[in-house]
Amino acid sequence: MREFEYYKVKNLKEAINLSKKFGKNKRFLAGGTDLIVRLKDNLIKEENIIDIKNIEELKGIKEVEDEIHIGSLVTFSEIIESDILKKYSPLIVEASKKVGSPQIRNKGTIGGNICNASPAGDSIPPLFCEDAKFFLESTNGSRIVNIEDFFKGPGKTILKEDEILVKIILKKWKENEFGFFNKLGQRNALTIAIASSCIKIKKSDGKIEDIKISLGSVSPTVIRAKKVENILRGLKEYKKDEIIKICDEVKEEIDPITDVRGSREYRIEVSKYLVFEALNNLLNIRG
Amino acid sequence: MKKIKIDFILNGVKITDEVPANITLSEYLRDYLKLTGTKEGCSKGECGACTVIIDDKIFDSCLILIPEVDGKDITTIEGISKDDLTPLQNSLIEEGAFQCGFCASGMVMSLTNLLSKNEKPSLEEIRESISGNLCRCTGYKKIIDAVIKLTKAII
Ligand SMILES: Cc1cc2nc3c(=O)[nH]c(=O)nc-3n(C[C@H](O)[C@H](O)[C@H](O)COP(=O)(O)OP(=O)(O)OC[C@H]3O[C@@H](n4cnc5c(N)ncnc54)[C@H](O)[C@@H]3O)c2cc1C
Ligand code: FES
Ligand code: FES
Numbered sequence: 413m414r415e416f417e418y419y420k421v422k423n424l425k426e427a428i429n430l431s432k433k434f435g436k437n438k439r440f441l442a443g444g445t446d447l448i449v450r451l452k453d454n455l456i457k458e459e460n461i462i463d464i465k466n467i468e469e470l471k472g473i474k475e476v477e478d479e480i481h482i483g484s485l486v487t488f489s490e491i492i493e494s495d496i497l498k499k500y501s502p503l504i505v506e507a508s509k510k511v512g513s514p515q516i517r518n519k520g521t522i523g524g525n526i527c528n529a530s531p532a533g534d535s536i537p538p539l540f541c542e543d544a545k546f547f548l549e550s551t552n553g554s555r556i557v558n559i560e561d562f563f564k565g566p567g568k569t570i571l572k573e574d575e576i577l578v579k580i581i582l583k584k585w586k587e588n589e590f591g592f593f594n595k596l597g598q599r600n601a602l603t604i605a606i607a608s609s610c611i612k613i614k615k616s617d618g619k620i621e622d623i624k625i626s627l628g629s630v631s632p633t634v635i636r637a638k639k640v641e642n643i644l645r646g647l648k649e650y651k652k653d654e655i656i657k658i659c660d661e662v663k664e665e666i667d668p669i670t671d672v673r674g675s676r677e678y679r680i681e682v683s684k685y686l687v688f689e690a691l692n693n694l695l696n697i698r699g
Numbered sequence: 700m701k702k703i704k705i706d707f708i709l710n711g712v713k714i715t716d717e718v719p720a721n722i723t724l725s726e727y728l729r730d731y732l733k734l735t736g737t738k739e740g741c742s743k744g745e746c747g748a749c750t751v752i753i754d755d756k757i758f759d760s761c762l763i764l765i766p767e768v769d770g771k772d773i774t775t776i777e778g779i780s781k782d783d784l785t786p787l788q789n790s791l792i793e794e795g796a797f798q799c800g801f802c803a804s805g806m807v808m809s810l811t812n813l814l815s816k817n818e819k820p821s822l823e824e825i826r827e828s829i830s831g832n833l834c835r836c837t838g839y840k841k842i843i844d845a846v847i848k849l850t851k852a853i854i
Contacts (some may be wrong), residue, residue, distance in 0.1 A: 418720035418766050441764070447742050448723070448762050461720070463766065489756070514809070515759045516744055552838045601830035601838025602745055 413451050420463045420653050424549060424576065427464050432551045432574040434460045440576065441465070442485055442524040445516055452611060470523065475499060477509060481547075482580040484523025488535075489514070491522065500584040503538035503591040510534055510595045523577045526562075529569050529633070536563075536634040537610035538593055540626035542582045549573040563633035588621075589614050592690040595628075598673070606628045606674040609686040613694050619648040620695075625687060626643060630668040630679050637665045640687065650697040659687045703766045708846055710778025714772060724760035724768055725749040736804050740833070745826035747832035750805035753773050757812045763837070776804040777781035779811050787811060794845035795846055803831045819850050 421427045431438050438460040441447055442494055450456050464470060466569075470485040473494050482491070488508040491497055497505050504522075510532050511517050525535045526546070544559045551574050562569055571577070591612040597603030608628035614621045623644050625637040643658050668679035691697065702717040707731075720728065725742075728734045728751075740748035742761045749760040752774040760775075779785060784792070789811055797803045804831055813820055813828035820828070825846050826839075834842065 413721040413723070415719075415721055417701060418703055418764070420766065420769075444764060444767070445744060445762055448764060452742060461764075465767070513742070513747065514763075514828065515747060515750060515757050515831040518756045518758055519762065660720075 414454055414456070416451070416456075416459050416461050418461050418463065420466060422466055424467055424469045424578065427462060427467060427488050428551050428574050430462055431576070434458075434462075435573050436692050438462055439525075441520045443519040443529075444525055445512070445520040446492055446528045462602075464576070469624055470576075474520065475500075475584075477650050478584050480542065480582045480584060481618075482522060482582070484577045484579060485521050485525075486523075487519065487521055488512075488517035491535075492517070501538075501542060501582050502585070503541060503593050503612060504535060504582075506593045507534045507538045507589075507595070507610070510593070510597075516602075522580060526580070527569060527577055529565075529567050529572065530607045531566055531631060531633055532629040533607075533634070534595060534608065534628070537608055537626040537628045538591075539580065539582075539611050540634055540636055541624040543611035543624070545581040547578045547581060548575050549578050554578070554677070556581070560636070561612065565632045565693060588616055590694050592689055592693045595684055596686060604673065607668075607679050607686055609683065611690040611694060617648075618696075620644055620646060625662075625690075626668060627662065627683055627686070629673075630683050632667070635665060637662050637687070639665055644691075650691075650695045652697050652699055655682070655695075655697055656688055659684045659691070660682040662687055668685070703769075705765060705769045707768045707770060708772040710774055718765050720764060720766050722765050724751065724763040724765055727765050728760065734775055734777050735792070735802065735807075738801055738804055740801065745801075747764070747805040747829075748802055750808040750832065751809055752812050755812070755815070757809050757831075774808075776807060779807065785811065786852075787814060787846070790845040790849040791842065794841045794848065796837065796841040796845045797834075802832055802834040802836075806834070810842075810846055812847075814850070820846070 414465050429459050439458045440459050441463045444454050471483045474481045491508040525533045546557050593610045595605045595608040610626045612624045623641050628634045644653045662683045663680050668676045670676045703720045706715050725739045728737050738748040740746035744759045744762045750757050751760045753771050809829050
């Protein structure tokens, strides 16, 4: 592995001051499941590694009135075991179960998954369905950013040079909300998504009062399928043929690439059925 | 490159050392301490051959930078049995669970960790516990059978 200088920081202030000092020439180390692989592959130019794992302010899952705050250092294993999240935000729990392997889930963090900004990041589609907000901190103070404004492309975010993701803010689920996450990979364990979809529905009297649909691995960033959402909102009759036709509209909203995991054409076709499968799990769709 | 001071427990023994930051735990175990029971296959977190137990959880030691182990309590395959093999290891042998054996240390670490938390795991829980461990030879069946046989005997 190439050489670098390693710094372990104890609190947020130390982390952002040090990162201000190094500017572009630094990387934060959280779980390292992305960063260490990239260091081994010689893909990291930065010479300073700031280990943030001991920063208490970035840890823990907390209930704050009608919100849940997830520290950026929370691991996938901690998410899966969290009673608060199981009760109030089950989609992120389901998605976390699909990440890598037990070994990876014990080390990989939600903050690392977000800041890595892969369109295949499994925690991201649920966070789009939850309209998550990100609490960021830099030497200029803190700011809260909506998830829709955060990602700029594969590996690209709006994070400033000395800025750190502190926590993720979600709204607690209400009783009439339901959701479904599905990930298509080559196999079950240790697989990066070929495509994934996540749906959150608010139902009242059998009618879709509100719906959010997000898709992973089929565009430069995870995206919301807002056109399809708009067609489905208000619907109360669910006929299979009609729903599949509506799902086909996702092709207007995605822009997949061809890579080793799948072709553009395959991803377009399969996205339709991933959305249909999710809807089929949430609605009473007839023949 | 500055050397980093590390202090941790390995298989019950306190270790203090000064090392360059750019080596992984698996490299440290194998090249510095000559504890070669921990295997390194892919070096990228994909095969689990390098699995170790840290503070009651399993990790791929190829994805741990050596400074990250400071203050931790680590168990490797060399540390899971003192004199004799464990009942799990004996059961794996009796079933003929391995062929080339390259995955064996990692499998034993993942399964030991499972059984320490759950004496009677379900088939699903056994499969899940080794879902981060690849075996290129056996098809997993005999590995899983060995655990089922052992845990039934525990009842
Ligand atoms: C074998 C294997 C399998 C995998 N499988 C999956 C999978 O199924 N699904 C999936 O989504 N991912 C998968 N991954 C990728 C990886 O595990 C996840 O993206 C993980 O969430 C990264 O988190 P981390 O804490 O390890 O990040 P790190 O590697 O520590 O960091 C990743 C990047 O984010 C930056 N960063 C981290 N935290 C912060 C912060 N708080 N503020 C600002 N910047 C920050 C770092 O500087 C770095 O650039 C896999 C990786 C491996 C090696
Ligand atoms: S060598 Fe560590 S997971 Fe393969
Ligand atoms: S026995 Fe050869 S890899 Fe498992």
